[in-house]
Amino acid sequence: MIWVDTIVQGILLGGLYALFAAGLSLVFGIMRLVNLAHGDLIVLGAYLILTASTVFGLNPFLAALIAAPVMFGLGWLLQAHVLNRVLGADILPPLLVTFGISIVIQNGLLEGFSADSQKLSVGALDSASLALGPVTLGVMPLLTLISAVAVILILNQIFYRTALGRAFRATSDDAATAGLMGIRPRNVFAIATGLALVVATIAALYLGIRANFDPTIGPARLIYAFEAVIIGGLGSLWGTLAGGIVIGVAQALGAAINPEWQILAGHVAFVAVLLVRPRGLFPRAND
Amino acid sequence: MAILSLNSVSKSFGALKVTDDVSFEVAPGEVLGIIGPNGAGKSTLFNLITGNIRTDAGTITFDGTDVTGQSPMARVKAGIGRSFQIPQPFTHLSVYENLLVAANFGGGQGGREAEQLCVDILDRTGLGDLAEATSGSLSLLQRKRLELARAMATSPKLILLDEIAGGLTDGECVALIETIKSIHAQGTAIIWIEHVLHALTSVVERLMVLNFGKMLTIGAPEVVMDTPAVREIYLGIEV
Numbered sequence: 062m063i064w065v066d067t068i069v070q071g072i073l074l075g076g077l078y079a080l081f082a083a084g085l086s087l088v089f090g091i092m093r094l095v096n097l098a099h100g101d102l103i104v105l106g107a108y109l110i111l112t113a114s115t116v117f118g119l120n121p122f123l124a125a126l127i128a129a130p131v132m133f134g135l136g137w138l139l140q141a142h143v144l145n146r147v148l149g150a151d152i153l154p155p156l157l158v159t160f161g162i163s164i165v166i167q168n169g170l171l172e173g174f175s176a177d178s179q180k181l182s183v184g185a186l187d188s189a190s191l192a193l194g195p196v197t198l199g200v201m202p203l204l205t206l207i208s209a210v211a212v213i214l215i216l217n218q219i220f221y222r223t224a225l226g227r228a229f230r231a232t233s234d235d236a237a238t239a240g241l242m243g244i245r246p247r248n249v250f251a252i253a254t255g256l257a258l259v260v261a262t263i264a265a266l267y268l269g270i271r272a273n274f275d276p277t278i279g280p281a282r283l284i285y286a287f288e289a290v291i292i293g294g295l296g297s298l299w300g301t302l303a304g305g306i307v308i309g310v311a312q313a314l315g316a317a318i319n320p321e322w323q324i325l326a327g328h329v330a331f332v333a334v335l336l337v338r339p340r341g342l343f344p345r346a347n348d
Numbered sequence: 349m350a351i352l353s354l355n356s357v358s359k360s361f362g363a364l365k366v367t368d369d370v371s372f373e374v375a376p377g378e379v380l381g382i383i384g385p386n387g388a389g390k391s392t393l394f395n396l397i398t399g400n401i402r403t404d405a406g407t408i409t410f411d412g413t414d415v416t417g418q419s420p421m422a423r424v425k426a427g428i429g430r431s432f433q434i435p436q437p438f439t440h441l442s443v444y445e446n447l448l449v450a451a452n453f454g455g456g457q458g459g460r461e462a463e464q465l466c467v468d469i470l471d472r473t474g475l476g477d478l479a480e481a482t483s484g485s486l487s488l489l490q491r492k493r494l495e496l497a498r499a500m501a502t503s504p505k506l507i508l509l510d511e512i513a514g515g516l517t518d519g520e521c522v523a524l525i526e527t528i529k530s531i532h533a534q535g536t537a538i539i540w541i542e543h544v545l546h547a548l549t550s551v552v553e554r555l556m557v558l559n560f561g562k563m564l565t566i567g568a569p570e571v572v573m574d575t576p577a578v579r580e581i582y583l584g585i586e587v
């Protein structure tokens with residue numbers, strides 16, 4: 062039964078990876094922008110929550126409610142004033158710019174918060190768990206997975222049930238024609254990046270509660286996010302959730318065999334999925 | 349007052365003058381046809397009217413406002429709708445969603461009003477049964493219908509149709525003409541670029557001929573088509 066427990070823990074861990082990846086998937090799906098600073102923006106979100114929590118004496122969940130609109134504004138400004146300038150046929154400029162942003166965020170956080178590890182605490186919930194027969198579910202990992210499913214559900218509702226979502230998808234299809242239909246593509250891109258950073262804030266909340274963080278851990282979160290997005294199929298939000306779960310389960314199984322294999326097992330699963338399905342598990346039909 | 353007025357509009361790409369001092373007006377509710385050989389500058393003229401291409405000289409006035417410096421988005425919101433020669437639907441959206449985007453953002457309509465408008469347009473353009481189909485899966489005829497339907501969904505005062513009858517069978521063409529006539533009957537002004545002359549002349553009230561970016565002539569279709577220069581240049585008939 063230990064394997065059942067291991068797989069369940071892997072699925073729960075996958076929820077965190079899906080949260081890391083959802084914002085990345087959103088931005089890539091709409092504007093084909095690969096944001097190399099995504100991991101660092103998650104870490105920035107964690108520090109914002111930490112700051113709001115410390116300054117106002119708030120529970121991290123409440124502090125996240127303050128951080129989320131700040132992150133939305135930051136995402137909007139970043140896209141409107143920096144990233145929109147480099148979007149185009151050449152994919153290199155956005156990569157270079159977001160790589161630069163990554164370095165700026167890391168060094169800014171080091172300057173402002175030092176290299177010391179930080180953690181968000183929610184008191185007894187940190188280590189609370191539910192025993193379900195042979196399986197033990199941590200409350201925070203369970204909340205993480207539930208949040209990931211909720212985020213994907215809400216993003217899907219926005220995408221397929223609202224005018225904004227149709228604008229996202231139309232702009233993703235053909236930004237020039239979208240402009241002729243009365244849509245402002247650059248504004249749509251800015252809203253999308255703002256939304257992606259709200260999702261990043263939720264990821265940051267659970268990252269900060271479940272593990273220590275410091276200014277330099279962003280790039281590793283970016284790798285997990287990338288792998289989840291690519292395993293799931295570019296542009297597919299449910300695929301991103303599945304991708305996160307694949308990595309989470311692989312890591313949990315790897316760690317159960319040998320703790321040193323945890324990280325490696327996730328990367329091996331990524332390569333294995335790509336060998337079998339090069340376009341990911343749930344690619345968009347006519348990409 | 350004219351709904352659209354072009355005054356000495358010119359455009360060059362390098363040394364090539366694709367629109368050369370073109371001036372004309374379109375009255376509210378009028379249907380104007382544009383003909384000319386390939387490369388005459390017909391689609392460029394549409395791009396200048398919609399704002400996809402900026403003019404080098406001259407002014408474009410729409411509904412009493414100088415729109416020469418306005419963006420394509422501002423012009424569609426002002427009431428200039430357009431279909432493309434090569435259909436450009438949003439391929440990941442359904443047919444119905446393509447229309448909703450146009451109605452929401454181009455026509456500025458929301459909620460039930462926009463939904464009802466789109467359902468009506470789908471019925472009028474023969475796309476009712478394909479409402480939920482992904483537009484990337486449509487045939488050429490269906491895509492051309494969608495182009496027309498999407499332009500209609502922006503609630504335009506002026507609609508620009510770019511070779512919308514090209515590649516259609518006679519039967520399909522007749523159905524398309526009826527749809528265009530129904531748009532005209534509602535009072536929408538139309539400018540229609542077309543090589544299928546019998547389709548064009550069955551609808552338009554005036555005809556304009558372009559050649560090498562210049563306006564050769566404009567007037568009643570039967571008069572224009574009988575002009576020796578038009579017969580020689582456009583139809584290739586020596587006179």
